[in-house]
Structure formats: structure tokens, C-alpha cells
Amino acid sequence: MDEFVTDRRGRPISVIVSVVLAIVTLGYFLPWMIAALRGKANAWTIFWVNLLVGWTLIGWIVALVMACSSHQVVGFRPRR
Secondary structure, three states, rough: OOEEOOOOOOOHHHHHHHHHHHHOOOOOOOHHHOOOOOOOOOOOHHHHHHHHHHHOOHHHHHHHHHHHOOOOOEEEEEEO
């Protein structure tokens, strides 16, 4: 069976920092935590959106939608 290659990345330090920051800020950085846990390639973009315009409800929702969106397919690898 063939498989798709996505832009998912593992960043263990970002995951730890994002979880702690989301807890300390009572959920304010929840979008960034979700992005880091899911291994989103644009996790740092989501962090900056959350930090700079997350204080507006619309900015926070935009960051959350970005974090929950699906991973982008970057290639296709046939299995042997």
C-alpha cells in the first residue's frame, strides 16, 4: 500500500514549552499547544498570530483554526 508524506514535524521542546505556557496562561496559548502537539509545520507562525492578535477573539479563533487544519501533503511514497 502506498503512503502520503505530509509536512508533520516532531519538535519535543516546543511541545513541552507550549503545554506549560497554555497551562500557565489558562488556555490563552491553546492554539499553539495544539499546533505543537500535532506537529504542524507552521507551529511558530501560529504562535506569533496567537501572541500578537490572539487577545482579540477573532485572532484567537484564527490561530485555533490554523492549528486544527489538516496537514499538507508534500509527496507520495510507494511502498515496496
